[in-house]
Amino acid sequence: MSDFDKHRSAGYLANHMARVFAHALAERIRPLGLAPGQFMTLIELWREDGLTQRDLVARLDVEQATxxxxxxxxxxxxxxxxxxxxxxxxxxxxxxxxxxxxxxxxAEAAANAVNAQAMRGMSGAERSDFIRLMTHAIDSLKP
Amino acid sequence: MSDFDKHRSAGYLANHMARVFAHALAERIRPLGLAPGQFMTLIELWREDGLTQRDLVARLDVEQATxxxxxxxxxxxxxxxxxxxxxxxxxxxxxxxxxxxxxxxxAEAAANAVNAQAMRGMSGAERSDFIRLMTHAIDSLKP
DNA sequence: AGCATATACATAGCTCGCTATTCAAAAGGA
DNA sequence: TCCTTTTGAATAGCGAGCTATGTATATGCT
Structure with a gap:
């Protein structure tokens, strides 16, 4: 009836991929007492302490309430x-x-390990394509 | 202090990309009274009606409680x-x-439009690389 | 047949996204 | 100065993901 194949849908794959990434990261940082959403905030604060909530919102591109x-x-x-x-x-x-x-x-070691596992078996060119194409999709969709 | 660059982190980009995809899809299907999570379930039911919850869990790779x-x-x-x-x-x-x-x-038109917008400006080869590399990452991370 | 195990689903309670609203303080204009 | 607008943050309430648990029914073993 339909020609819609979720395994060829970028949006479906993006959702699925984000979930497996989050799950893999969560497993590795849970022993540290961290959850994935906290991790990204920590990355910014490790770079620069004393930021305001507003600064973090701008840097991480999430909503203020989040x-x-x-x-x-x-x-x-x-x-x-x-x-x-x-x-x-x-x-x-x-x-x-x-x-x-x-x-x-x-925590950074955990994140690096997850990224490495996800891209294991990709060539160097594929890895940079992967990053580039995701960035492209983000930019194309962002209002 | 740190060599961690979120704009080069596959995991960060995966999360960010999934959020912008979900947001773009939500905007387009909200007029239909749908939310993104319902959409994927509908895709399976449009393909085959009368499935059980268990069938849907297997096909969509989410947890039973979800x-x-x-x-x-x-x-x-x-x-x-x-x-x-x-x-x-x-x-x-x-x-x-x-x-x-x-x-x-x-609804399928909305999803196709979002995918097209995300990949606008990618060549055909880049689009299939994009799909292939996301699939690769999912497979590499899945337990 | 009877009991143990496995399975289908529901529920509680958490994170982390979001929108919309509210509140207080800052900034700017008349 | 006073009033309006803008801005920083908090809160309410929802969706959609998760783990852990509970409950009823099937299934399988002896």
Whole structure:
């Protein structure tokens, strides 16, 4: 009846692939007490501490409400602390705890391992095509 | 401090890409009263009606609990009806309503349009590489 | 036949996306 | 200065993914 084949649909594959990536990452960082959504936030804070929620929203391209909830969980889990902003009393700056700082090495190793596993068997050219084509799709779909 | 670049991380891009795909699809099928998670289930039921929840779980590679909740929402929204299974009283067969059947054309058109937009500007070879490399990553990560 | 195991589904409770709304503070214009 | 608009963040509520558990029915073994 239909010519729609999900195994040839970029959108279906993108969803499926994101789920298996998230699952693989979750397995590896769970022992560290981390969840995948927290990981991306940590990456930005490892790069630069003391960002505001607004900064993180811009860097990670998620909605503000999503980030607010992620930060709430991270605060609950002892990964971040928030301090009053110097010059804007609406904002708070976000700071890694010692514990979160200590996780950088193992967490990045976990992410690198997952990426390596996903691309195992791809040539170097295929790997850069893969990255390039995903970036292309993102740019083409983003409003 | 770190050599981790999210714009070169397959996992980060996979997550980001899945989000923009889902957002683009959601926008286009919302007028039909559909959400993205329901769409994939409908694809299977358009192909073959009267499947069980178990069949759908196997075909779509999601967890049983995820499918149970999706089906509950689809029943609530008048997309499916469930009937007692012929020979197994634990199971129920899942049947599309007339309304859901009528959505096949426009919904598949929406999905095709999103895929086309994502791959706009890719050559034919790049498109098939894209599909192939995503499939490769899924297979490499799946347990 | 009877009991143990396996299976189909439902439910609870979590993460992490989203939209929409609200609130307080900052910035800007008259 | 005062008022409007903009902006930073929180919250409510939903979808869709997950794990873990519960419950009823089938199935299989002895």
């Amino acid at each position: 980030m607010a909830n992620t930060l709430k969980r991270m605060e609950r889990d002892g990964l971040i602390a928030r301090r009053a902003h110097d010059s804007d009393s609406r904002a708070r700056t976000i700071h890694l705890t010692e514990h979160a700082r200590a996780l950088q090495g193992p | 499918m149970a909740n999706t089906l509950k929402r689809m029943e609530r929204d008048g997309l499916i009806a469930r009937r007692a299974h012929d020979s197994d009283s634990r199971a129920r067969t899942i049947h599309l309503t007339e309304h859901a059947r009528a959505l096949q054309g426009p």
